[in-house]
Amino acid sequence: MASNAMDVDDNSSTTTAAANGRQQGAIMNGNSALKDTHHEMSDDDDLPLSQTTRSDAASLPSRNLKRKKPVYAETSSDDDTPLASSPAKPRKSNGQTKVKQATSDTDNEYAPGDAPTKRRASNGRASKPPKKKVKEETDSGGDDKPTRATKRVPGRKGKLESDSAEEAPSLPPKKAASRKRVKEEEDSMEAPKPRKGRKTKKDESGSQSPTKAKGKKKDQKEEQQEDVFRWWENNPDPDGDGSIKWVTLEHNGVIFPPPYEPLPSGVKMKYNGSPVDLPPEAEEVAGFYAALLESDHAQDKTFNKNFFEDWKTVMKKHPPKDGTKITSFDLSEKAKKKAMTSEEKKAAKKAKDELEAKYTTCLLDGRKEKVGNFRAEPPGLFRGRGDHPKKGALKFRVRPEDITLNIGRDAPLPIPNMPGKWKAVTHDNTVTWLANWTENSNGNHKYVFLAAGSSLKGQSDMQKFEKARELKNHVDRIRQNYTADLRSKVMADRQRATAMYFIDKLALRAGNEKGEDEADTVGCCSLRCEHVTLESPDFIIFDFLGKDSIRYYNRVPVDAQVFKNIRIFKENKNDDDNLFDRVTTSSLNKHLTNEMKGLTAKVFRTFNASITFQSLLDQENLTNATLQEKLNAYNKANREVAILCNHQRSAPKTHDQSMEKMRYKHRSFKYERMKLRHALFKMDPKYKKNPKYKDDESDIDDDWVVEHEENMKAKEIEKAEKKFARENEKLEEDGGKPQKDSVLEGRISEIEEEFKRLAKERGTGKAVLKRERAEDKVVEAIDKLSDKIKAFKLQIVDRDAGKEVALGTSKINYLDPRITAAWCQIHDVPIEKIFSKTLVTKFPWAMEVEKDWKF
Template sequence: MSSSDDDIPLVKGRANGVKSQDRIPKSVDKAMDKGRPSNGHVDPGVSIRMGPVEEMDVDTPVANGHVNGKRKARNSTTNGKSYKEASSSEDDDKPLSKRRRTLQAAKAHVESDSELSDEPLAHRPRPAVKKPPKATAAQIGESSDSDTPLGAKLAKEKAQIEKAAEKEAKAIRKEEKKAAGSKRRSKVNSDSEDDVPLAKKKKPAASAKKTNGVKDEDSDVPLSRKAQAPKKTKVKVEASAPAKKSNAKAKKEEETEQDREAEEEEEQYKWWEDPTKGDGTKKWTTLEHAGVVFPPDYEPLPSSVKMRYDGVPVSLHKDAEEVAGFYGSMLNSTHNVENPTFNKNFFEDFKKILDKTGHGKDKNGNTVKIEKFEKCDFKPIFEHFEAERTKKKAMSAAEKKALKAAKEDAEAPYMHCMWDGRKQKVGNFRVEPPGLFRGRGEHPKTGKVKQRVQPEQITINIGKEAKIPEPPEGHHWKEVKHDQEGTWLAMWQENINGAYKYVMLAANSDIKGQSDYKKFEKARELKKHIDRIREDYRRELKSEVMADRQRATAIYLIDQFALRAGNEKGEDEADTVGCCSLKYQHITLRPPNTVIFDFLGKDSIRFYDEVEVDQQVFKNLKIFKKPPKTTDDDIFDRLTTSALNKHLGSYMQGLTAKVFRTYNASWTMAKLLREMKSTGSIAEKVKDYNDANRKVAILCNHKRTVAAGHAGQIEKMEEKINGLRYQQWRVKQMMLDIDPKQKKKRGAEYFERPEDLDGEWVKEHQAALVEEQRQKIRKKFEKDNEKLVAEGQKEMKAKELEERLKVADELEKKFKHENKTGKVEAEGKGPTIEKMEANLEKLTQRIETMKVQKDDKDNNKEVALGTSKINYIDPRLTVVFSKKFNVPIERFFSKTLREKFDWAIQSVDEDWEF
């Protein structure tokens, strides 16, 4: 930086360090412009994290102490949901005093060891990808130029998409202005016509039907702005709807009970066609529900199972024993039990309970004071729980089914509520059981004891006239409310972070659907204002007012790179940040215009990325980092998230920073779908959609951390490929068995086994194939027995299973014979060279396809395709693709997601426009 940088005065600001002066002298901009390279300009806005980067002089990154956070994937135990809900607006329905400043964890991200090293991703060697002849990289959404990252290839495309967005915004506003003028003129004419005698008034002409399949209404106008009266409509149900009777005088007695039930099922309230629904603060008039389901009480361990302390088995009070069981049951979770923070927090809480309950007793009743974690041996407890897990796995399918049915029967009253007289599914009616808090990423409170929630901590929200759920015997509710402005049914405060937990309606309920609908409609409305917003923030990037320049730079980063806005955190909260709360150490600047982000983002997941930015933005960040700023000083020291959102709200009511993520993804997908010409089979069309989804994820920077199981999945795929290569070798050996002359004809090299498939590998693979065969036989035997029992017949005896297992024994003998003789006998009926060649061709096709799938999976390990499709792309766009190209919606949305997005599936046709 030039010496003129010294002209920028800095002053002491907030408690966390230096604050920038309120204005930036023009001399600073001019001096920095002179020192800027003339060839440094590129199309900004696309990540280059996957591409090659030359070594350059950079300012030294300051380690933030959070670069090695790792977390294994695990299923959520809080609510049993199969996926994370897209809506992030649940807090809107919570009492203000109960809202958390932190972002609630939306989904469990996971990272692998290899991706969490300190080495920048862009500097790591890229594996050479061999392009197979049958399925090229172009067929999975990339060009044949594999050395160029897809993100870089899309830079110009993103710029074109943004220009198209700005052009359309102007067109929409022009059309709306024209429509408004026409409406005013129409009203004036209507008023003047009131004086004309009725007989002289012209009758309106019948409106001509459009022949191009486009709806009469303007598809660009958000549904929420179209004036439609609330109504109940009948939904067309294929196959299940009873046919209308041709005879109008058919007797009512002929209507069956099934007909009436089917008709009732057809009648469905389409809330999305009622723009007034949910606009007010009152969310419901009547509300009835059964409350919550508590976890079962703790069952003490058998007297023979005890924790050991310094080698001595000790008896613990049941409260202490329960906590010891939390730790003991998860000894196989090395990610947690080998984490010093996890162990420290656990033992601190464990000791507090031990102090209250009198520590342990040896077999003679003497007190054993438990002081050191290192002397605690939880292995006997782990072995007990492991045995219980094994016993549960060994249960027959019938037993498991009976247990599941009993559980469902017990929970049936809690699964639904009556909301304004309509039956609605409840999402998470189970109170979270006690256990050890794990957190996400490197959470400072991981390992602490989550205490059992008592009824006295729970507040119930229910209608005044409804029956209040009965609390467990001997207990009472903390409070019963009749909050008609809230959509929660029950709430309580957990002890770890002091966060409030809420029982809400399920994802496919009207209320949840309305929340998603409003989110996407808000993003859809942004397309009318995006050009003005971008024009303003680009102009303010050069503002002399420091606050304005910081705000413009932040909006640029949020718009172009999908950064979250970020909130300030308390001292006891995870050190996660967003754009507005970035610190000095979180960004590194590399001339001419590369910015390296490295910080803990949402859910304590490391966000690492290298991006190329506009030269003015690079210059601004350099100014914002100017000494004497140092570690822990704010980059945007004159900006807060609330101030940013207040500014955005001046363009459009309700506009906040998070709307940009949804808008950019949905608008980009809409643009790609508009230009798409998808043909071929269903699988090929699905692939076209996935390719577009991949582009959206990269263009909108929807990044994810690499799953902990990713390396294992790739390894399994490689093992399957090697298995197919082994099969190829065996087929070639069979060709020699049929015709030994083939060796001379094709050459000895053709029949050699691949070098990497050595003898040791072959034996291990053969053993795995035999074991796999045995497992299949056992499962088939169990299934056949269950079927016999269900039909009232006798079960087959163990002797039958032994007989069936002989097939696997024969396979094992065959492999041993092959290994001993070095020959493979031809298999199948009437084996010929031609048949073997056909088999080889099939295996080759499978290998090449699997290689492409493996490479595709590996290339997409950091691209959150699911995040884009479920959380950010308007689901109506997926429905449009489904209907336009005749692809079943089931190919894109699972059953759960089809229920969640039922409003989208039913509300649009193939001509709908985002």
């Protein structure tokens, strides 16, 4: 059956654990350079999953096995003395346990006050986050009181002196004059009248010179560029303290998907070989599954079970019209919609664009800004990521009664494009979301925000990276403090210091507690004993499912004291017990805030990614390098950071085919150069002695040449046939007579004669060019082809190296875009070669950075 559902999250990305095995990612003692180490494993079971897909990784059996007692090197150090044994008790307020919400650790980051942080009250409902920050209390509980005085580095407690205005993060230099002001000054200057019939353009000196009239599209593009709100020149607040985000806000809400259209009467689902007459409500849900029949989801037991349970619930309310009783589940056929013509597709797209036009933008403080995800999600089946227990569950259709709007007080209330009234309307100008609702299948909160290139998103991004840059001024002191705490006599302090060590050195996410109805993914604070294995003398093996059920596997050497601590933390615990049972994400982030204002574990991750990336780029000597060599160096550094952050994906299913096509194209270039060389040798045999033109086509054998020339001949004949058909169509449109078939036959005959000549040249070392050229032109063509072949070879290497690494996530969320912008200026690389149009639009504030800027 045809599905009415849209594609949602792509579940194709999975793990490349081998990459984590190669990458240590440790930024030891302030050194931001990555260190690559390779370690051989003695047990096949401990090898990284180099080709594991996400679903494979997610389905790994739980390692609740009895561990053999490891053998450790004996030591006489006092650091192994027992620590405080009583568990840390939660603080109480008014007789109730005080719970602090953990900071969400997602890749998509929002400005302070924006984040859709899930706060569960006692009744299970989400409570509204506080608008103002509450002054944090100092914990003076008895259980965590040190048994002996510990020497501290000055500046640890209380307000830090280094948080003063003198050490505030540096913002991009403010321009002497804004583009708008410069334009006004230029317009006020007298200019000679342009000649009639011509438009004028301003040259670099500001004067006007005649030029040909440009098309409307280009004028519109220039106008759009001039309309960009240059918010970064208005001294944005780097702290993002949750203050007022807007004064006026007007938008049209969200657009709902169209109602379900029943399938034609002749299209039916078959059950036990017989067609079933389903009512539209049940038919729609069956269509959701039918759309996924050829995917991996249809082979998943949990997915099928959850779907069938929800579908039976729907069929109780809307049973088959013909009385068929469906007791088991097996869809044998997939309905196919009639293919649309290109004209119909264009017309449908045009109608859709016109319908959605008013939802794509909003008025923010009188400025038109683009809205991000303005569409309400269509109904469908929840796919989840990895081994999610609720995958396959039915996602209900979102209705106006489910949605809360956030809009200006004086703005007109939008009317939904389907019957119903909004659930609620609020006017909260301390947040930036425009609408939100709760998804039924998983209880997740969905938000509509402004587009990535909007001013509010840009300010949020800039604040995030400036906070990471500020950490440079504090990181040495913070590292000294947590290194001292690795030997603390208080268990909670020692565990917190060890967790900070991992977050700093390995860029691990902090991690949050998961409910029973969520995928079993963990971060640093939620690691269980089964996820960490000790290997003498000082190696730790991490093996767990991280965010999005991506497997994290890493064998890494650690500090001797960290090794001892992990051994102590695991004593007398089961595999499924928490490794850090005295540390939570909330307590860790509270401690980090005391170290530096606004510091969280996420800031560490952004800092380590960006400073490592800057260091790797600075290490490359790109003097006299070609453009492709520069791009390869950039991508190599990006890959190292992606491995550090565990941004993995499975190799695309078509990767091998794509690589084979690239290798074939590479050989084709070499074939062309071979023919040019042979033609040059025929012109002047002395070139044979020139090393520059020596044979460099060792991977082109006679069999491949025969195959290649046959392929070329087939393509030439096909091209001639298409050209002949187009010419006849044109003649008929003009009222003329079509050409005779003999014309086409003559052209094909010429092509065959040409390739017969090429066949005779095989093995002779001489060639005649189809079009006669001068000797110097042939030499020039050979040189160009040599450069092209070299660059294309680098592309092949780069493509293959990145097949299991996702480079986009770090570019979007973790790498300060100013690093890339400055690097491109230094090495004369067009920013478009690295950043997509979307990223250039997302980071306009970074594009004008000075070339000597450093993170």
